Amino acid sequence: MSIDIILLSFVIALLRGGRLREVPKFAKLRFLIISLLLQGCSALFPAMGGLFVSLSYLFTLLFFYHNREHEDIRIFMIGWSLNAVTIWANFGKMPLDLEQARKLPYSLEPVINGTDFKHSVLTADSNLPFLADIIYMPFPIARVISIGDLFIMLGAFLLVQRIMNKPISLKGLREGRSYAARN
Amino acid sequence: MLPGIKLPQALQRFIVRVCYPVLAVLLIVTAIPTWESRTSWNTLVFYTILSLVVSFLAIKTPNVVITLNNAVTFSAILLYGTWAGVWCATIESLIIAFLFRSGVSKILANAGQLLSTVWIVGWTHEWLLRTALPPVLADLLLGLLYFAVNTLLCSLGIAYFSKLRTWTVAKSLVKSGTCTYVLVMVLGGIGARLMESHGIASLLPVLVMFLAMRIIFQQYFHNLNRLQQKMDEVRRLNDTILAAMAASIDARDPYTHGHSYRVAYWGRELARALGLAKKEADEVYYGGILHDIGKIGIEDNILKKEGKLSREEYHKIKQHPVIGYHIVKQAGVFPELLPAIRHHHERYDGKGYPDGLSGQEIPLIARILALSDAFDAMVSDRPYRKGVPVEHALQIIRDNAGTQFDQALAEIFVRLVRSYSKEQLEEVFRQSGQTNVKLSEGAS
Numbered sequence: 064m065s066i067d068i069i070l071l072s073f074v075i076a077l078l079r080g081g082r083l084r085e086v087p088k089f090a091k092l093r094f095l096i097i098s099l100l101l102q103g104c105s106a107l108f109p110a111m112g113g114l115f116v117s118l119s120y121l122f123t124l125l126f127f128y129h130n131r132e133h134e135d136i137r138i139f140m141i142g143w144s145l146n147a148v149t150i151w152a153n154f155g156k157m158p159l160d161l162e163q164a165r166k167l168p169y170s171l172e173p174v175i176n177g178t179d180f181k182h183s184v185l186t187a188d189s190n191l192p193f194l195a196d197i198i199y200m201p202f203p204i205a206r207v208i209s210i211g212d213l214f215i216m217l218g219a220f221l222l223v224q225r226i227m228n229k230p231i232s233l234k235g236l237r238e239g240r241s242y243a244a245r246n
Numbered sequence: 247m248l249p250g251i252k253l254p255q256a257l258q259r260f261i262v263r264v265c266y267p268v269l270a271v272l273l274i275v276t277a278i279p280t281w282e283s284r285t286s287w288n289t290l291v292f293y294t295i296l297s298l299v300v301s302f303l304a305i306k307t308p309n310v311v312i313t314l315n316n317a318v319t320f321s322a323i324l325l326y327g328t329w330a331g332v333w334c335a336t337i338e339s340l341i342i343a344f345l346f347r348s349g350v351s352k353i354l355a356n357a358g359q360l361l362s363t364v365w366i367v368g369w370t371h372e373w374l375l376r377t378a379l380p381p382v383l384a385d386l387l388l389g390l391l392y393f394a395v396n397t398l399l400c401s402l403g404i405a406y407f408s409k410l411r412t413w414t415v416a417k418s419l420v421k422s423g424t425c426t427y428v429l430v431m432v433l434g435g436i437g438a439r440l441m442e443s444h445g446i447a448s449l450l451p452v453l454v455m456f457l458a459m460r461i462i463f464q465q466y467f468h469n470l471n472r473l474q475q476k477m478d479e480v481r482r483l484n485d486t487i488l489a490a491m492a493a494s495i496d497a498r499d500p501y502t503h504g505h506s507y508r509v510a511y512w513g514r515e516l517a518r519a520l521g522l523a524k525k526e527a528d529e530v531y532y533g534g535i536l537h538d539i540g541k542i543g544i545e546d547n548i549l550k551k552e553g554k555l556s557r558e559e560y561h562k563i564k565q566h567p568v569i570g571y572h573i574v575k576q577a578g579v580f581p582e583l584l585p586a587i588r589h590h591h592e593r594y595d596g597k598g599y600p601d602g603l604s605g606q607e608i609p610l611i612a613r614i615l616a617l618s619d620a621f622d623a624m625v626s627d628r629p630y631r632k633g634v635p636v637e638h639a640l641q642i643i644r645d646n647a648g649t650q651f652d653q654a655l656a657e658i659f660v661r662l663v664r665s666y667s668k669e670q671l672e673e674v675f676r677q678s679g680q681t682n683v684k685l686s687e688g689a690s
């Protein structure tokens with residue numbers, strides 16, 4: 064996933080004076096493990112890839128659902144749901160806009176010839192194209208992301224801030240308080 | 247909708263539970279073909295980020311939280327059309343659904359009202375484009391329309407879920423947030439036109455302006471809160487003073503222990519039964535607590551005398567409303583309670599004291615307290631006699647309605663006390679320290 068965003072979030076948290084105290088405990092971690100295994104399966108059995116990826120997204124959503132008491136996880140859920148709907152609507156693969164992807168420095172061969180286990184080429188026949196990978200993001204690592212990924216990145220940033228004991232509460236922001244209460 | 251007209255529950259339920267969700271789905275489905283077009287994607291991404299940012303920047307007043315989301319949605323309608331507005335509303339609904347709300351029906355109702363607002367405003371926008379109305383004026387009109395439609399549709403939902411009248415909810419929404427809301431809509435319109443002519447960078451001054459407003463509001467309400475806390479302190483102090491005064495009045499005469507509290511209690515209940523506002527009912531209560539304060543100035547041997555009072559002694563006792571009136575007047579506190587203290591012994595037929603007022607000349611608060619005072623005096627034990635049963639006291643009140651008491655008030659009072667069960671009556675007397683009140687003939 065977006066390692067650069069996570070690293071950047073850690074740097075920001077450090078600059079804000081955050082320190083790692085304890086790793087948060089997640090409920091139903093097995094759903095996440097199942098999800099990762101399913102992703103592995105989709106790489107191993109490309110013929111059934113679409114099904115495995117679709118199921119994997121479902122299990123990740125279930126994992127998030129069981130940890131929904133945290134705001135950051137809820138933001139993850141929004142992004143993950145948007146991506147999941149797009150992947151389900153496109154039979155297990157996330158369409159990728161080649162027009163944007165051509166700006167990327169690496170080969171798009173696997174996507175074009177259909178061997179990429181998670182992505183397909185965005186065509187006029189793709190469903191929900193506006194939720195597919197259509198945004199070229201040059202920084203920090205160049206990539207093409209979806210609207211759902213915007214939420215996921217925000218969620219990742221907030222999660223890291225919480226782990227580093229400097230939580231930012233979005234609900235608090237809305238109510239005029241800058242930071243969440245310390246746990 | 248006209249004031250006072252209550253929407254039938256079934257219709258309200260149908261609109262909120264069926265129409266709103268169906269409209270939400272329909273409007274999203276009709277917008278999807280436009281969203282799918284490659285030319286729309288930049289707009290969608292831009293408005294997603296903008297909606298996300300402003301969802302967490304709100305102006306908070308003591309009554310409402312107002313975000314810039316409606317301004318953003320409104321600007322999307324103005325610049326690109328309904329489909330862009332529907333997108334913003336969808337993103338906002340998603341954020342609210344996941345982050346703030348629980349319950350599928352509420353989420354769907356909220357999305358439905360928001361999307362319907364967007365659709366109505368978008369439709370009107372297209373219609374206005376075909377007229378010769380100058381764009382700036384049209385924007386203003388649309389902003390006000392957005393506010394009006396959103397408030398109405400929103401209050402319908404809130405009224406349904408909180409079982410209130412739609413009109414009441416709409417009125418309170420308008421009262422508590424109108425100006426901020428209109429401000430936000432105008433800001434949305436200005437932002438849209440600025441962006442149209444100067445590009446994305448022009449959003450910067452709009453956002454700075456909003457942030458500055460937010461800070462000003464925060465400071466303002468922070469100060470207001472501090473003031474409110476001070477007011478609460480003063481009110482608490484007032485209550486303490488009143489309680490101390492009531493205790494000192496009651497301490498003079500152990501037989502009438504709790505009398506002031508019971509008079510205050512029945513007075514307030516009667517005021518509520520008359521449909522008086524909370525403030526007035528509270529005044530009756532405090533008037534009840536203070537009504538006998540003048541007894542402080544009556545000698546102990548008269549106040550505690552067992553047996554009949556001489557003419558002279560009775561004359562002195564009759565001075566207590568005037569004495570109380572002067573005590574409170576000189577203290578300069580609770581001026582609104584002065585009529586209660588001076589006139590609670592006036593009679594409706596004009597034969598009371600100290601001023602011999604009659605009928606409607608007697609202030610309402612005093613007419614109310616005259617009833618509750620007489621009632622409690624009758625049912626409580628006194629040095630020289632036992633209290634009479636409640637039912638008997640009510641009969642006496644009925645017999646004297648129109649002469650001693652205000653007829654209309656007396657009837658309501660009798661009905662009020664009769665609506666109490668035996669246990670409830672005992673509870674009222676127990677809480678104020680009087681336990682030996684007879685509830686009916688024979689019972690003790």
